[in-house]
Amino acid sequence: MAEDKEKNVKNDPGLATIDKIISLCKRRGFIFPGSEIYGGFANSWDYGPVGVELKNNIKQLWWKRFVKQRDDIVGIDAALIMNPKVWEASGHVATFSDPLVECKKCHGRFRADQLDGVCPNCGGKDFGEPKQFNLMFRTFIGPAEDQANVAYFRPETAQAMFVDFKNVLQTTRKKLPFGIAQIGKAFRNEITPGNFIFRTREFEQMEIEYFIPKPARDEDWRSFFDKWVEEMYGWMEMVGIDTGKVSKLEVPEDELAHYSKRTIDFEFEFPFGVKELYGLAYRTDFDLKNHYKEAPYKEDEEGDAFWPHVIEPTWGVDRTVLAVLASAYKEEGDRIVLKLNPKVAPYKVAVFPLLKNKPELVEKARGIYNDLKKDFMTAWDDRGNVGKRYYAQDEIGTPFCITVDFDSLTDERVTVRDRDTMEQERIDIADLKSWLNKKLNK
Numbered sequence: 001m002a003e004d005k006e007k008n009v010k011n012d013p014g015l016a017t018i019d020k021i022i023s024l025c026k027r028r029g030f031i032f033p034g035s036e037i038y039g040g041f042a043n044s045w046d047y048g049p050v051g052v053e054l055k056n057n058i059k060q061l062w063w064k065r066f067v068k069q070r071d072d073i074v075g076i077d078a079a080l081i082m083n084p085k086v087w088e089a090s091g092h093v094a095t096f097s098d099p100l101v102e103c104k105k106c107h108g109r110f111r112a113d114q115l116d117g118v119c120p121n122c123g124g125k126d127f128g129e130p131k132q133f134n135l136m137f138r139t140f141i142g143p144a145e146d147q148a149n150v151a152y153f154r155p156e157t158a159q160a161m162f163v164d165f166k167n168v169l170q171t172t173r174k175k176l177p178f179g180i181a182q183i184g185k186a187f188r189n190e191i192t193p194g195n196f197i198f199r200t201r202e203f204e205q206m207e208i209e210y211f212i213p214k215p216a217r218d219e220d221w222r223s224f225f226d227k228w229v230e231e232m233y234g235w236m237e238m239v240g241i242d243t244g245k246v247s248k249l250e251v252p253e254d255e256l257a258h259y260s261k262r263t264i265d266f267e268f269e270f271p272f273g274v275k276e277l278y279g280l281a282y283r284t285d286f287d288l289k290n291h292y293k294e295a296p297y298k299e300d301e302e303g304d305a306f307w308p309h310v311i312e313p314t315w316g317v318d319r320t321v322l323a324v325l326a327s328a329y330k331e332e333g334d335r336i337v338l339k340l341n342p343k344v345a346p347y348k349v350a351v352f353p354l355l356k357n358k359p360e361l362v363e364k365a366r367g368i369y370n371d372l373k374k375d376f377m378t379a380w381d382d383r384g385n386v387g388k389r390y391y392a393q394d395e396i397g398t399p400f401c402i403t404v405d406f407d408s409l410t411d412e413r414v415t416v417r418d419r420d421t422m423e424q425e426r427i428d429i430a431d432l433k434s435w436l437n438k439k440l441n442k
């Protein structure tokens with residue numbers, strides 16, 4: 001199945017391959033291999049100066065769209081290491097595992113469900129019996145490393161929304177339907193991480209637990225579910241993910257997680273194949289029932305208490321970054337350009353003095369740069385020639401570049417070059433901010 005899908009990836013020479021994306025990320029400062037001077041470490045990756053801007057912009061856009069601009073969703077930011085009883089109640093201690101097999105020839109360990117019978121290390125075909133391997137990272141609280149002090153790094157952000165449900169309810173007085181959102185790190189001891197930032201052991205999630213009344217009929221939860229499908233598409237369009245490369249996979253009943261009655265995986269045509277980008281699940285009242293002995297919610301004082309049901313849309317931050325990069329990456333002739341949505345672009349604008357060794361140009365350009373910096377993430381570049389600077393800013397995805405030339409000194413105008421059309425316009429320096437605001441907020 002996976003193999004067939006990988007063959008479906010279009011054979012387009014200008015298309016982003018994962019190697020091209022990794023190389024661009026490294027040379028421009030989006031993403032570096034983690035602990036590189038020590039030979040890297042366990043498929044970890046570090047976001048560099050422009051990568052962190054891109055990632056933060058994505059997270060802030062998400063928070064704005066789903067928390068700040070909605071009346072029915074509130075946010076939390078919970079501890080990464082929670083009481084281990086949380087993970088017992090949620091079922092993670094018992095069932096959050098993948099089947100692991102060992103190659104008898106090279107002793108390499110792999111996920112049994114991702115193998116096609118041949119060892120990717122040595123080509124061996126003889127494997128031991130599969131064992132269930134729990135993906136949670138264990139640690140110890142305090143100085144004594146014994147069983148009584150075992151704790152886990154959270155493998156998902158979701159459980160905190162259930163555990164904090166009552167506190168949120170009491171402090172916000174929200175009525176169903178309402179949601180709790182969180183963005184944060186999650187940790188999974190993946191057996192075979194890989195494909196750049198697609199699967200790592202430490203990653204970030206943006207999750208919402210959306211609480212709904214106990215459904216009397218199937219349509220009652222299905223209508224919320226369908227709305228979230230639309231919301232997720234709306235998000236992908238806004239952030240700049242090519243939705244032409246997104247497909248929905250209805251997870252078959254016999255493959256559903258233990259808590260789920262329906263799950264859709266939103267799959268994206270990544271450069272290395274069609275794989276899960278986001279998920280949407282109807283979790284019934286499984287979670288709140290497990291965490292709260294007594295039903296935690298009443299519609300009003302007279303009503304009966306009950307356990308709300310949950311629709312859970314979940315987004316991986318790093319997979320979003322990768323899908324955004326893959327969607328934005330274009331090769332046009334000999335130029336490489338990231339056609340990022342300006343809202344997520346690390347820099348909104350760059351300022352150049354035409355020549356570095358002309359103090360009057362540098363001073364004028366510096367003045368514009370310092371002024372724009374107050375309102376926009378602004379880059380400064382005075383290296384090489386203007387062509388080289390355009391080349392660099394295109395690779396970072398900066399929507400506009402401003403050049404200060406000799407005419408600027410007398411006519412108070414500058415040349416603004418558009419990343420996507422490469423067209424140039426002369427703009428009054430006094431109008432720059434309003435011009436940029438209009439263009440960036442389209």
Ligand code: ATP
Pocket residue numbers: 156188190197198199200201202203204205276277278279314315316317318319
């Ligand atoms: P997969 O099947 O790829 O292992 P999953 O179904 O286990 O993913 P969920 O538990 O639904 O993933 O997690 C929600 C989201 O978190 C995923 O849709 C994905 O975007 C992200 N995610 C999960 N595992 C990882 C990982 N190891 N590295 C990066 N992102 C991840």
